[in-house]
Amino acid sequence: MKRPERTIGPMPISLPTRTPVKAGTATHCPYCALQCGMNVTVDVTVGKTVTITPREDIPANAGGLCQKGWTAGELLTSGERLTTPLLYGRPVGWNEALDFVADRIRAVQEEHGPNGVAVFGGGGLTNEKAYQLGKFARMVLKTSQIDYNGRFCMSSAAAATNRAFGMDRGLPFPITDLARADAVLLAGGNVAETMPPFVRHLTAMRGRGGRLIVIDPRVTATARQADLHLQPTPGTDLALALGLLHIVITEGHVDEDYVAARTSGFDAVRTSAAAWWPERVERITGVPVAQMRVAAAILGDADRAAILTGRGAEQHAKGTDTVSAFINLALALGLPGREGSGYGCVTGQGNGQGGREHGQKADQLPGYRRIDDPAARAHVAAVWGIEPEDLPGPGRSAYELLDALGTADGPRALLLFGSNPAVSAPRAGHIAERINSLDLLVVSDLVMSETAALADVVLPTTQWAEESGTMTNLEGRVLLRRQAVAPPSGARSDLEILRGLAVRLRGAEGFSTDPREVFDELRRASAGGIADYAGITYERIVAETGVFWPCPAEDHPGTPRPFLDRFATPDGRARFVSVEHRPPEEDIDHEYPLYLTTGRVLAHYQSGAQTRRIPALNAVVSGPFVELHPDLAERLEVSSGETLRVISRRGETEGVARVNPAIRPDTVFMPFHWPGVNLLTNPALDPVSRMPEFKVCAVRVERAG
Amino acid sequence: MTRLVVVGNGMAGARLVSEVRARDRHVTVTVFGAETWQPYNRVLLSNVVAGTMTPDQVRLLDPAWYADHSVTALPGVEVTSIDRETQAVITAGGRREPYDVLVLATGSQAVVPRVPGAAGAVAFRTLDDCRTILEAAGTARRAVVVGGGLLGIEAARGLAGRGLPVTLLHLAGHLMNRQLDAEAGLVLGETLAGLGVEIRTGVVVEEILDDGVRLTGGETVEADLVVLACGVRPVTGLARDAGLEVARGIVVDDEMRTDDPSIFAIGECAEHDGTVYGLVAPAWEQAAVVADIVTGTDKTSRYRGSRMVTRLKARSVELAAMGETHLTEDDAEVVRFSHRAAGTYHKLVIRDGRLVGAILLGATSAVGNLTQLFDRGGPLPGDRAGLLFPGLSGSAVAESPVRMPDAAKVCQCNNVTKGQIRACWESGARDVEAVAAATRATTGCGGCRDVVEGVVGWLCEQEWVSA
Incomplete structure (x- = not known):
């Protein structure tokens, strides 16, 4: 459209100025793994108003923010903030609350042993908190029963990248590499809703003539921007990846020199891919052969390309194998470990990356060390000043841990930090029952989440802008979140809570409440490990706008692209892993004739405990909905706005119908930011990663009432 | 310990062996293959002819697989008889191999028309055939393919793709007459013609000569390579000689068991509920059922028949055909879209609101969805046109600032x-x-x-x- 040539008058004063009067505190967003840089300014003259503006110096967002980021400050002053400990719902002082918790932990452990008490963490916790939580569990509680909600998030990609590359770092390259690629394949990710500023990098790529391929059962906001959208049946991404590999092989797109020089195991994968000819894959996935061929050609013709996976491909009982299949595709094309190309997983939670590196996972110690590795145990025990044999062994994975609560040989008490499993766990109705059968539930949170509402003791904790700590974003770049405002009186940081309990239970020293001191200890504990933070300091993070791990020494520049010379496997080669497609654990039938898939909307984050309490976000989407195709709506005789009941073998819930041709006719979609949808989901677990099958189960849909 | 003997190491036999091993590591498994090759993927042979895959890229199992999985494989060893009394198979070399469970997966063989000179032509069935065709194609100047079914078209397309002038001769009035109606066959022929394959339908081959093919009426079509793709017939001699019930194929029940309870048959040699399937998907389903039963993994596992989807694998030709494609408006609800100039012909056959047949010729983004609706017998929407053209039902977003409502x-x-x-x-x-x-x-x-x-x-x- 041609713009008229005329002078634009001066801006009226009612418009906010673009640059804040003072820069405020440079920090990062409380939400997703993009960890957008933002400035937080507090204007004490106008009733403690918090102003947020995007930072230009952080490459991940490069000046962008989504509505969640812009409104993040509202929860700092929200009336929903918890500011006093609650004991059975009664406000009490901190001493009374912590004394009570310590007494009960002691009692439970006397009767049931150390493993009678479990700890459940979260991928939103800072590195310092995640580290301290793991140390507290192993050293103070001496329990093996610790895991975290990242198991529901990154575990399949983590398992697959570990077996392929010997290292799990979400993106093993800076996010800005994407803009320089000729092609990006995104399998099961909807970044336009989950982390909008991410799209800027894809837009830049497309602006240069690069092409975007999206695999998703829905025509998502991201899929609409794609040059090619493949729309498979839920639960068939693995077959699709095998089909694409088959075509890459038959069309001669395999980078044979790279395969010979930098990988192992291709022969077996080549043979297994031969059984996945495109016409067979079409019948399983519903993706036309012609589209698969176009996708393979785009990838095969690209000089630089990236293959990315998100939760849509990963949250399955075969999620690990699915990611392996996409990694195999990337390896056959010669992408990983080449500058400007690669495979990466798009991390979800704010500190999903760092949260899985420093010891809150059932089988791990800080530095991404294995808890069953004697050398790792010796190293970490030395840092903690204990004997290696005093460290417990591996414990249960997240769902198995929750499923065991209150059972004969399961934990009787649970300490929960930064998670809301009553909403977010699969088969959530059953998990709520397990939680209710506990002798003791202690929840540290900043608002009264659905799980906190079940707790015997609720401990009000500080949140992002009220405390400092490091976060490791989706690129593996360690960032510093700096305190910008004073916490409300009454709230304490998780580090203070853990110290309070450690002192009461063991008279323990060595539980600092200063994030920088904890980080310095984390650096020592991670030194020599896969995720080596030894050379990273707060000062360096600020000066260099983040440092990529591994960074073994203060004079080491950090590692933006860890696989350029060799992979982190013993022989330095990436490993092809032969995998086969298998159907979803629960396929559709006459009784439950539709697939349910779950996901996110832009205005909300995770279980919604934070974002549902921000009016501007709640106004965008205020409750659960059911997205369904017009053909299905016609058959059910429903229209948009009517209430639907969705029923699976595990439970039922309701949502408002949203009729939309953007979804397959055999599939319904529900966002998971509200209680309800996870009453339906299938807790079948991936045999390797223990990831539940969130992304596909069988349901039937009917009109409510 | 159960001794399992499998006769046939093709797509069905090899699949059965790997399915059994995936369920049970202890069953003793011996597999005989008439061909000397490791089991290979017959579906991909047209790629070998077209030159996009090499013979060693179409194998089903790695050579090391048998040793790694303790399976005795005897490629190139022909089984000549079954001794049902003592439960053993006997090979051409006189070897006796006792079995507790015997699975026949003998497949099918190419039909060679009884015309003079047929021995001088090459059938298109096995990997050895492919090698012969490839060798001949290297020096040939013109090729003839006899048989305008699925395999003949794939072979002709593959040879044309190598730059060889090809004539495709077909007995019936239109190509793939079993799967397609006449108009679809016509459009397909035009598409192939555009890719360098000359199509002759309604012609009868009288004799195969050294320098071509003589048709009824005396006309000679020149060629120095003649490929035969005149259909296949199940290999049932072993079963027939052993006294098992054989109709067109070896007759089996829902467990894929023959009338001898210790003997099963799967794949193209088997006849289930009156049908002999010539496609790989049913064979693999059958292999899974037998593996379930033989290993005891799932004694209730049953094969209930398959819906057949034929998908042509020929570069630049998109064709899927399924179910009852020959029905007309007299018998069913038919939706048709034809655009010959673009090589497009779509036909949907609908009965009781379900898709019972379809021809989808020419690229369409609807093929995946329609195949799944056919496979699953899913209910169809009232808007039939939307089935063929999914884009039609979704309304485009008006991005013009003028037309956009304020609430957008x-x-x-x-x-x-x-x-x-x-x-x-x-x-x-x-x-x-x-x-x-x-x-x-x-x-x-x-x-x-x-x-x-x-x-x-x-x-x-x-x-x-x-x-």
Whole structure:
């Protein structure tokens, strides 16, 4: 459209100025793994108003923010903030609350042993908190029963990248590499809703003539921007990846020199891919052969390309194998470990990356060390000043841990930090029952989440802008979140809570409440490990706008692209892993004739405990909905706005119908930011990663009432 | 310990062996293969002819697989008889191999027409055949393919793709007459002609000569390579000689068991419920059922028949055919779209609101969905046209700032409507930056920048016009 040539008058004063009067505190967003840089300014003259503006110096967002980021400050002053400990719902002082918790932990452990008490963490916790939580569990509680909600998030990609590359770092390259690629394949990710500023990098790529391929059962906001959208049946991404590999092989797109020089195991994968000819894959996935061929050609013709996976491909009982299949595709094309190309997983939670590196996972110690590795145990025990044999062994994975609560040989008490499993766990109705059968539930949170509402003791904790700590974003770049405002009186940081309990239970020293001191200890504990933070300091993070791990020494520049010379496997080669497609654990039938898939909307984050309490976000989407195709709506005789009941073998819930041709006719979609949808989901677990099958189960849909 | 003997190491036999091993590591497994090759994927042979795959790229199992999985494989060893009394198979070399369970997966063999000179032509069935064809294609100047079914078309397309002039001879009035109606066959022929395959239908081959093929009526079609693709017939001699019930194929029940309870048959040699399947998908389903039963993994496992989808694998020719494609408006509800100039012919056959047959010729994004609706017998929407053209039912979003209603969301990331941008403009914002500062539009993914620019520009234009 041609713009008229005329002078634009001066801006009226009612418009906010673009640059804040003072820069405020440079920090990062409380939400997703993009960890957008933002400035937080507090204007004490106008009733403690918090102003947020995007930072230009952080490459991940490069000046962008989504509505969640812009409104993040509202929860700092929200009336929903918890500011006093609650004991059975009664406000009490901190001493009374912590004394009570310590007494009960002691009692439970006397009767049931150390493993009678479990700890459940979260991928939103800072590195310092995640580290301290793991140390507290192993050293103070001496329990093996610790895991975290990242198991529901990154575990399949983590398992697959570990077996392929010997290292799990979400993106093993800076996010800005994407803009320089000729092609990006995104399998099961909807970044336009989950982390909008991410799209800027894809837009830049497309602006240069690069092409975007999206695999998703829905025509998502991201899929609409794609040059090619493949729309498979839920639960068939693995077959699709095998089909694409088959075509890459038959069309001669395999980078044979790279395969010979930098990988192992291709022969077996080549043979297994031969059984996945495109016409067979079409019948399983519903993706036309012609589209698969176009996708393979785009990838095969690209000089630089990236293959990315998100939760849509990963949250399955075969999620690990699915990611392996996409990694195999990337390896056959010669992408990983080449500058400007690669495979990466798009991390979800704010500190999903760092949260899985420093010891809150059932089988791990800080530095991404294995808890069953004697050398790792010796190293970490030395840092903690204990004997290696005093460290417990591996414990249960997240769902198995929750499923065991209150059972004969399961934990009787649970300490929960930064998670809301009553909403977010699969088969959530059953998990709520397990939680209710506990002798003791202690929840540290900043608002009264659905799980906190079940707790015997609720401990009000500080949140992002009220405390400092490091976060490791989706690129593996360690960032510093700096305190910008004073916490409300009454709230304490998780580090203070853990110290309070450690002192009461063991008279323990060595539980600092200063994030920088904890980080310095984390650096020592991670030194020599896969995720080596030894050379990273707060000062360096600020000066260099983040440092990529591994960074073994203060004079080491950090590692933006860890696989350029060799992979982190013993022989330095990436490993092809032969995998086969298998159907979803629960396929559709006459009784439950539709697939349910779950996901996110832009205005909300995770279980919604934070974002549902921000009016501007709640106004965008205020409750659960059911997205369904017009053909299905016609058959059910429903229209948009009517209430639907969705029923699976595990439970039922309701949502408002949203009729939309953007979804397959055999599939319904529900966002998971509200209680309800996870009453339906299938807790079948991936045999390797223990990831539940969130992304596909069988349901039937009917009109409510 | 159960001794399992499998006769046949093709797609069905090899699949059975790997399915059994996936369930049970202890069953003793011995597999005989008439061919000397490791089991290979017959579906991909047309790729070998076309030159996009090499013979060693189409194998089903790695050579090391047998040793790794303790399976005794005897390639090139022919089984000549079954001693049902003592439960043993006997090979051409006189070896006796006792079994507790015997699975026949002998497949089928190419039909060679009884015409003089047929021995001088090459059948298109095995990997050895492919090698012969490839060798001949290297020096040949013209090729003839006899048989316009699926395999004949794939072979002809493959040879044409190598730059060899090819004539395809077909007995019936149109190509793939079993799967296609006449119009589809015609359109397919035109598509192939455009790819360098000359099509002759309704012709009878009388004799195969050294330098070509003589047709009824005396005409000779020149060729120095003649490929036969005249169909296949199940290999049932072993079963027949052993006294098992054989009709067109070896007759089996829902467990894939023959009338001898210790003997099963699967794949192209088996006849289930009156049907001999010539496709790999049913053979693999049958292999899974037998593996379930033999290993005791699932004694209730049953094969209930398959819906057949034929998918042509020929470069630049998109064709899927399924179910009852020959029905007309007299017998069923038929939806048809034909565009010969574009090589497109789509036909849907619907009965009781379900898709019972379809021909999809020419690229269509609907093929995946329609195949699944056919496979699953899913209910169809009232809008039949939308089935063929999914784009039609989804309404396009009007992005023109003029037509966009005020309530339309312009910036998804920050939830900004056109109305809010208008209000912002009315209070003085005259460019994208000013709108962004006031509304945060464009500050998320940045994708709406053009639309915001358009709205602001249009508003400015309106003002300018009215001023």
